[in-house]
Amino acid sequence: MGMDERAGQDLILVTGGAGYVGSHANKLLHRHGYDTVVLDNLAYGHKECSKWGSFVLGDLADRDALLDLFEKNRFTAVMHFAAYTYVGESTDFPEKYYQNNVANTLNLLNAMIEHGVRRMVFSSTCAVYGNPVKIPIPEDHPLDPISPYGRGKQMVETILEDLSEAHGLRYASLRYFNAAGADPEGEIGEWHDPETHLIPLVLDAALGRREDVKIFGTDYDTPDGTCIRDYIHVTDLAAAHLAALEYLETKHKSGIFNLGNGNGFSVRQVIDEARRVTGREIRTRQVERRPGDPDALIGSSEKASRTLGWTPRFTDLPEIIGTAWEWHKKLNSEILRA
Numbered sequence: 001m002g003m004d005e006r007a008g009q010d011l012i013l014v015t016g017g018a019g020y021v022g023s024h025a026n027k028l029l030h031r032h033g034y035d036t037v038v039l040d041n042l043a044y045g046h047k048e049c050s051k052w053g054s055f056v057l058g059d060l061a062d063r064d065a066l067l068d069l070f071e072k073n074r075f076t077a078v079m080h081f082a083a084y085t086y087v088g089e090s091t092d093f094p095e096k097y098y099q100n101n102v103a104n105t106l107n108l109l110n111a112m113i114e115h116g117v118r119r120m121v122f123s124s125t126c127a128v129y130g131n132p133v134k135i136p137i138p139e140d141h142p143l144d145p146i147s148p149y150g151r152g153k154q155m156v157e158t159i160l161e162d163l164s165e166a167h168g169l170r171y172a173s174l175r176y177f178n179a180a181g182a183d184p185e186g187e188i189g190e191w192h193d194p195e196t197h198l199i200p201l202v203l204d205a206a207l208g209r210r211e212d213v214k215i216f217g218t219d220y221d222t223p224d225g226t227c228i229r230d231y232i233h234v235t236d237l238a239a240a241h242l243a244a245l246e247y248l249e250t251k252h253k254s255g256i257f258n259l260g261n262g263n264g265f266s267v268r269q270v271i272d273e274a275r276r277v278t279g280r281e282i283r284t285r286q287v288e289r290r291p292g293d294p295d296a297l298i299g300s301s302e303k304a305s306r307t308l309g310w311t312p313r314f315t316d317l318p319e320i321i322g323t324a325w326e327w328h329k330k331l332n333s334e335i336l337r338a
């Protein structure tokens with residue numbers, strides 16, 4: 001039976017489905033014949049990005065509302081994207097991150113267990129590794145997160161492991177590297193407020209919405225002195241979520257997978273490529289290192305490729321930046337002006 005046939009009756013709960021990665025996964029689920037309910041508190045998500053399935057405004061802190069949601073819908077699985085994602089903020093307000101990303105996830109898991117929903121695809125992060133001792137980073141690399149954000153994600157991974165032992169929950173913890181790019185059809189994309197990520201900031205400078213881009217540190221141990229990151233296209237991330245869901249359904253096993261594209265690009269390479277793609281001037285300013293940034297983060301996604309049959313399609317930097325640019329122009333010319 002193919003995925004599309006089986007998917008016919010499947011109803012998936014997508015928490016955080018109005019956010020960046022969640023909205024792309026939600027779109028792809030519908031393309032593959034799944035139905036979805038998006039649950040989002042719209043703290044950072046955007047209603048405009050939740051275009052598929054039904055939408056429920058709600059918060060994972062509200063346990064009664066969660067139980068009610070599970071009462072009313074027969075979910076076959078949960079894709080859990082809802083979380084705070086500002087690493088710097090997590091250092092200043094750790095309690096906020098542990099409450100939302102850990103405690104509220106536990107509310108969700110309790111509701112799942114109570115209602116017999118035993119499959120979760122979880123948004124984890126390469127931040128669980130901390131400073132890498134080996135590149136590319138495999139899944140069995142030591143876990144030593146250096147922020148409350150990373151530690152919270154690691155805690156949830158541990159909780160999932162224990163719940164799988166105790167209750168037969170099957171989960172996939174997907175450790176994303178740097179999510180980037182936008183839906184190639186231009187319907188949805190990255191939309192953070194405040195924005196802290198490199199590519200949208202660079203594109204803001206290209207649009208003239210920002211005077212320049214700060215380069216955080218030029219004395220790293222890399223060929224051009226700036227940090228190297230593994231930018232993985234958001235549509236590829238979404239595809240990995242579907243592959244993971246199918247794996248949970250057919251193999252009845254849990255797993256932890258890195259999702260990266262295996263290529264690293266430096267901050268300067270990203271800016272140079274953005275100049276080529278946009279044809280615009282992008283001014284830069286060299287500033288101090290940002291605390292907590294390792295020299296290079298590159299993931300090995302060999303396990304996801306072998307086990308889930310997933311390989312990224314948007315591996316070129318021009319393609320990743322090109323899709324982000326198309327979306328970024330639309331966001332600024334149509335959506336934010338509306």
Ligand code: UDP
Nearest residue numbers: 196197198201214215216227229267290293
């Ligand atoms: N970066 C930068 N200037 C910025 C924002 C980010 O030089 O205004 C660098 C940052 O130090 C890191 C890379 O760009 O090396 C990617 O950062 P981002 O915040 O996009 O993602 P992160 O790696 O923190 O998840």
